[in-house]
Amino acid sequence: MSPHMTGVTLPNGFSPLQRLLLTANGNVERIVSSFYYEPLTVLVNLNHKRSPCVYDRQVTMLVRGEPFLHAKSTIYLTDPAWEEMVERRGTPLGAVFRVMGVLPTFHLRSVGRxxxxxxxxxxxxxxxxxxxxxxxxxxETFADDTFEKRSRGSALDASLASTDGHGIPV
Incomplete structure (x- = not known):
């Protein structure tokens, strides 16, 4: 993503990992997947065309089978070429920026608990x-325990079992 700003001041009370998610430029899936060292599941709960060039979308992301994020989006297509990508070519809304080769600006509007x-x-x-x-x-709404989901025997957990607890082999 192209940055809209390079720093932001958040209210007190967020952990470092929560701050990471709150200020991430749309790359939450990569961050959480990397943290757990395993893939996530993205469920599309709603993908509805409200009116010409306006879509409502809702998704839930799961890690280790547990939901950690619910997202609600309203998407406005503001260019006929972009509308054609979605309407005629069937490009999924979540992939349009990438398919069009554009890095959107990111503007964090508000955060809370x-x-x-x-x-x-x-x-x-x-x-x-x-x-x-x-x-x-x-x-986007995140579960407080986003970074505390129980292990189900991932490859990372197996590799850590043969280390000193800091990732150094024993």
Whole structure:
């Protein structure tokens, strides 16, 4: 992503890993997958054309079978060539920037924390990805335990079993 800004001040109370996700330029999937050293599952819950050139999209990301992110997006196609990519060529909305070879600007609009009705904590961010052909308004909500999902015997866990706990073989 092309940077819109190089630094941002966040409210107190976020861990370093939470700050990493809150300020990530749209690359949450890569960060969390790298942290766990395993692939993620992305479920598309909604992909709806609201009106010409306006789409609503909702996804859930899972790691180790557990959801850690819910995202809601409104996508505005602002150029006929971009509209053709989606409408006639069937390019998935999540891939349009890449297919068009464009790096969108990233603008973090707001962040916060909360608790759901069961008392579980979460944190969220609202941001915009924009280019000349498309603008995405995105709200992402992360589980507080995003970086604390239990292991299910991943390859990384197996390799750490034969180390000194710091990744050095014994």
């Amino acid at each position: 909360g608790r759901d009705s069961s008392g579980s904590g979460f944190f969220w961010r609202v941001y915009t990805l924009a280019s000349q052909g498309m603008t995405c308004e995105i709200t």
